[in-house]
Amino acid sequence: MNIRARQSGNATVWALLLFATLALFGVTLYMVFVVAPVEKQMGIVQKIFYFHVPSAYAMYVGFGVSAVGSAMYLIKRSPKWDALGVAGAEVGTLFCLIVLLTGPLWARKAWGVWWTWDPRLTTTLLAGMIFAAYLALRSMGSAGEVEKRFAAGLALFGLIDLPLIHYSVQRWRGVHPTVITGKGGGLESEMYWALSLSFVAFTGLAILLIWARASAERQREEAASLRFELMHR
Amino acid sequence: MRALISAVVLGFTLLLTSPTFADDGPATGDAGAETAAEERAAQFVGVTGPDAESIPGGVLLLTAYAIVWALLFLFLLRLRGLQRQTAEELERLSAEVQASEGR
Numbered sequence: 001m002n003i004r005a006r007q008s009g010n011a012t013v014w015a016l017l018l019f020a021t022l023a024l025f026g027v028t029l030y031m032v033f034v035v036a037p038v039e040k041q042m043g044i045v046q047k048i049f050y051f052h053v054p055s056a057y058a059m060y061v062g063f064g065v066s067a068v069g070s071a072m073y074l075i076k077r078s079p080k081w082d083a084l085g086v087a088g089a090e091v092g093t094l095f096c097l098i099v100l101l102t103g104p105l106w107a108r109k110a111w112g113v114w115w116t117w118d119p120r121l122t123t124t125l126l127a128g129m130i131f132a133a134y135l136a137l138r139s140m141g142s143a144g145e146v147e148k149r150f151a152a153g154l155a156l157f158g159l160i161d162l163p164l165i166h167y168s169v170q171r172w173r174g175v176h177p178t179v180i181t182g183k184g185g186g187l188e189s190e191m192y193w194a195l196s197l198s199f200v201a202f203t204g205l206a207i208l209l210i211w212a213r214a215s216a217e218r219q220r221e222e223a224a225s226l227r228f229e230l231m232h233r
Numbered sequence: 234m235r236a237l238i239s240a241v242v243l244g245f246t247l248l249l250t251s252p253t254f255a256d257d258g259p260a261t262g263d264a265g266a267e268t269a270a271e272e273r274a275a276q277f278v279g280v281t282g283p284d285a286e287s288i289p290g291g292v293l294l295l296t297a298y299a300i301v302w303a304l305l306f307l308f309l310l311r312l313r314g315l316q317r318q319t320a321e322e323l324e325r326l327s328a329e330v331q332a333s334e335g336r
Binding site: 036037038039040041042043044045046047048049051052055071074075090097098101102105106108109149150152153156157159160169174175176177178186187188190205209212213216219220222223226227229230233 | 237298312
């Protein structure tokens, strides 16, 4: 397949994914605000849950992609894997920020405090800090080979924190709710469907953002190598 | 490759040690005691009638949703800026390459 045909195919997949994600967000908003009932104990503030939890899932996707891209970069040293590592870290950090900002708004109503050093909150903050360090390292001018390899190692280190976030509510004492479990969630049917749709919509959004960011990063690398070539002529 | 192996070894070491030290361990003595996971809220129940709230949840909810959309919008704006800047630079560099080849 030639490059032009592949680019055209990519553009079609991109457009379809974008359309499907936007449509899903529309349906999700309807499900969250019209269909899903108001929670008995917490009231309307519980609806933050429908964006907070899928954002946490999108954060896992972003950080996971960054770790995979970084591992592949360390093995193959190909710029496309490095671009994927950067894109995943940026998108993961974006969703981590959403989780860390929307969570306290729910906590203020549910727990009476904005923040508490609960294991899940603490490990999520730690993941955000690790990947923020990754991005800070990569933003120092045009990153050289050493910086790229060090950042890739940092992304793999950050990956260790992801299962800790996930299992912290089961293993350690804390106050974070556990409504979604392997035994079946403590959610009413309408709540369950609103959350499920939101999960799919946020996954689509995370994929779209990673795709766009990785493409921009590859172009940036191309420009950098062209600049290097011109300087050494 | 060495960096990857070091990262994997470090990862496994941390994975094995930190939960071991941080774990509270099973509850002792009281046979009917709940585990850490069981003590927390495990169910969201829908309200059946009108219910008054002490803290206005609507404001908190609106703020949360505004934050989500604002952050996404800012990210997209930044991405667009980055793409535009790179495209301009690529165009300029391509012109420079062509000019240098013509010399």
